[in-house]
Amino acid sequence: MKISIPAWRSLKVLQRNLDVWRAHWLSSIIANLGEPILYLFVLGVGLGRLVPEVNGMSYLYFLAPGIMVAAAMNSASYECTFGSYTRMMTQKSYEAILMTPISVEEIVIGDVLYGALKGLFSATALAALLVLIDVIDLTPALLSIPLLFLTGFLFACLSMIVTALSPSYEFFSYYFTLFITPMFLLSGVFFPIDSLPPWIQRVSLCFPLTHSVQIARSLIYEVTWMPHLGSLLWLLVMTSFSLFIAIRLCHRRLIR
Amino acid sequence: MTPIVQGKRLVKRYGEVQALQGIHFSICSGECVGFLGPNGAGKTTLLHMMSGIVQKTSGDLTLLGLDISKQAREIKARIGVLPQENNLDPDFTVENNLRAYARYFGISGKLAQSRVEELLHFIQLYDKRKAKISELSGGMKRRLMLIRSLVNNPEFLILDEPTTGLDPQARHVIWQKLRSLKSSGKTMVLTTHYMEEAAQLCDRLYMIDRGKILAEGKPQELIHRYVGKEVLEIRLRKKEKDRLLERLEGLDFESEEIEDTLYLFPRDSEAVLRRLVEFDVQELQRRPSTLEDLFFKLTGRGLHE
Incomplete structure (x- = not known):
């Protein structure tokens, strides 16, 4: 298995997905933004009245960066599970593409890029809203774009691994209830992880989302990510590793 | 080439x-x-x-x-x-x-x-x-x-x-x-x-x-190599089959019996037909052999399951 660099053929797979998305973009925005907006305002404003301050800021402010990266995680995860599975198994689109000069690795990279872009799109739309209502400033919002993309890309890769192993759509409910949701709740989006029991803190530090949340929070309110260089490296290592595994597993599933 | x-x-x-x-x-x-x-x-x-x-x-x-x-x-x-x-x-x-x-x-x-x-x-x-x-x-x-x-x-x-x-x-x-x-x-x-x-x-x-x-x-x-030029497809009652084959003794042909049908693959159809003139068959069809005959001949008629 070798990945040709530049893998420009992946862009044709991405282009195919974007062409499909163009037809459904409005419903896709509503589906992807509804939930994070609900979390932000129900919890940020509602619960925020009861919570005086977290880490020296109001609860809505504390919540905003975490909800942004979680939005990237969620959109990318949905796309590269349900969406990719549909393309791989139901519509057999991958098989059709495999009859052309495009290889399995290029298909996987194209699909993962698409998941990452959808994640980025949901998260930046949310960021734009937060800038508009003056919760976050424009400059840090723009600076967080690479992080949102990276978060989306990482979860797209992890989801692709699940998709390559999945016997059916039902399988994804395990992934979401046993992995994505606990991570969403325990990675410092809703409360600082140092308020958790020590052993859960250790688990939490293994979650990629925890690191995204930490970087996001200091990017947005301190306009720096330097204190979290370790977190960034962890995210990059996880991303490369999971992309490699995703490609291997998809190869095994598609080329018999 | x-x-x-x-x-x-x-x-x-x-x-x-x-x-x-x-x-x-x-x-x-x-x-x-x-x-x-x-x-x-x-x-x-x-x-x-x-x-x-x-x-x-x-x-x-x-x-x-x-x-x-x-x-x-x-x-x-x-x-x-x-x-x-x-x-x-x-x-x-x-x-x-x-x-x-x-x-x-x-x-x-x-x-x-x-x-x-x-x-x-x-x-x-x-x-x-x-x-x-x-x-x-x-x-x-x-x-x-x-x-x-x-x-x-x-x-x-x-x-x-x-x-x-x-x-x-x-x-x-x-x-x-x-x-x-x-x-x-x-x-x-x-x-x-x-x-x-x-x-x-x-x-x-x-x-x-x-x-x-x-x-x-x-x-x-x-x-032509595996089936021959023509096929005779004969539908007849089970007990008459042996009598019919007896009558054809000495002629050069292959036969196959599936359910109620007897397939004959003769070298010389005319000779076979002459012997069958007085024989009471329900239905007889003489036709050129086809790929389907070849297919069955080589792969059998049973279901491959």
């Missing part, structure tokens, strides 16, 4: 199952070659191997002079594949399906546009170019699949059951188009269950069953 596709000692194992057990074949430029055999014979495995989505366990396979296990990308750029199952993009219109597919081959812009229009006219789907896939009939989908496999103007065409499940009209349209591709010099390989399809399209056949090639040759040659 030098073959443009060649397989030597091809083996494919899935765990314990041997899907292909050492297959030799070759296809020359401009030829249309058919692989015939019952379900599970290994036809699709072989075609998947040629299209690069099944890896061979051992043996050699070259297409257009290139090794499939080393130069799959170069090969795929120059071949066209019509898979058994349609896998059109339901989110795109007819023409956008073709355009997206052309893009995978690096064909875009004006070249793609003229290619797509030419193909839509060729298969008579130009008026449907804006239609969604869900609005097409089964025959139209298959026709679209066929021209999709032609977007890169392939030198070699792989057709896995091109007309299975279509009504006779749609089938004949596809046959006619395949014949015109053939006369324009395209090299093709196909699998089919329709003996008429094989007879209409194929210059040469490989009969295949349980992962092995049983026979190879031109359709008519094969029929």
